[in-house]
Amino acid sequence: MENVAIIGAGQTKYGDFPGMGVKELFAEAYLEMLQSVDRGLEQQRIGAAYIGSLSAGSGFQLGQLAPLLMGHVGLPHVNAVRIENACASGGYALYNAACAVASGKFDMVLAAGVEKMRDVSSNKGRYWLGVSGDTEYERLAGSTFAGIYALMASRYMHEYGLKREHLSMVAAKNHCHAVANPKAQFRKEITIEQAMQGVPVAHPFNVWDCSPTSDGAAVVLLCNAKIAKEFTNKPVYLKGFGAASDYLAIHDRDSMTRLLATRRAATEAYKQAGVGPEDINFAEVHDCFTIAEILAYGDLGFAEEGLAQYLLEEGFTRADGKLPVNASGGLKAKGHPIGATGCGMASEVFKQLRDEAQEPSRQIKNARYALSHNVGGSGGTAAVFIYQRGDA
């Protein structure tokens, strides 16, 4: 198997962009990626592209989105395909791109994600967001994704004494982190008290427990590690990449306080990278709802299941803590343009591991290894990546 390096990455700001569609969003992220390649890139060297998107522009382009986007940025003939695994679409685009390079078939591959969520009616938006879970039973019980994660949160509270306040600690932490991130959707600090008082969504969640709907795109350029230094002295190596599935429906799973898809993906990624959770210096994890970050601490090995909430109490995962988690603001405050999210995490990690965080105040210092974690829906799919800085 060939080793894989990342030599460029870019992303749009996440948020509400009435003037931009999927093509414009994708192009902005692509051009930022091109500029990030230190010694420049002959675009024709790109051999394949994997582009994650759930709704393909809210359903306007159900088929063949990938060639549409590639034709828009001057690469009409590159082998391109759309990848879909709900909120993990971007992570699976990255995973498939990494496998394509590792196989030796391609020297250079694009991984990308894009989602346009803000120009649909709220009615249509809620339709889209609820049909990536188990439609036949979960949806017809009147539940949405918020409802499914709320069921997990209730059970976690029952089994492990998690308190409502712990959920709000995740929200307050990630909002605080987003303030310094120019790419984030909500750059506004909130207190734990405020986060406990939002409009109810699905008990125990209020609106502050939920990630927003966002427009956005992210693009990552991968290559065979053997040629990485042709392009930059500071590649970021993708040392491990894992992905796994679970039963789509929550009622089919044995446990509601862990995501087996994440656990299996993490085990695969750690094994390939030859490192463990104790080696990770910072992480971007999938906090679509506040409980999801707490589940991730257990599933990624940062804490024992049931004890994850104490990491929050100790400030362990704050930007100034021992293991910063979601220093970007996370899905919660950086935003969650579904298909883009997994690649947006990789873009954040790439910049951090090259000491190029846009605002110096948010640069994580002396990091060698980082992890990103992207979940599809309520855990039907998950992808985990381990990165190593390349200039050391």
Next chain:
Amino acid sequence: MSAHISIPMYQRAVPQRYRLTGKLCKSCGKINFPPKAVCKYCLQGASFEDVRLSGRGAVYSYTVIAGGGAPPEFETEARCKGSYPVLIVELEEGPRVITQMVNPPEEGIAIGMSVQAVFRKIYEEEGVIRYGFKFSPA
């Protein structure tokens, strides 16, 4: 715009939605609900016998969907009731089901409380009222 479950698709699940018909695996003896082509417990058996579940169970977890958070096909229900509870129920035969709760107790829902399946209107699509199970305090 609602989640689209066609009339024939709904019809195919009538044994589950009207009568809680589970599938007993002839290899391991455990009950799959909803049905699977291969048993989810032994991951081997592909031959099943119909069994009607009792509809008795206990609340494994719960949430209360607030008015603004309901999917479009349950919007009217959410508007009328303000909110509605959704449960994961562990049936006494083993399987767990996701379901709405009717007549929630005034003192609040508790994990572990006993519940019983009841036959109710679920929602309406394509001009056809769709019926199925909900759960009520036992």
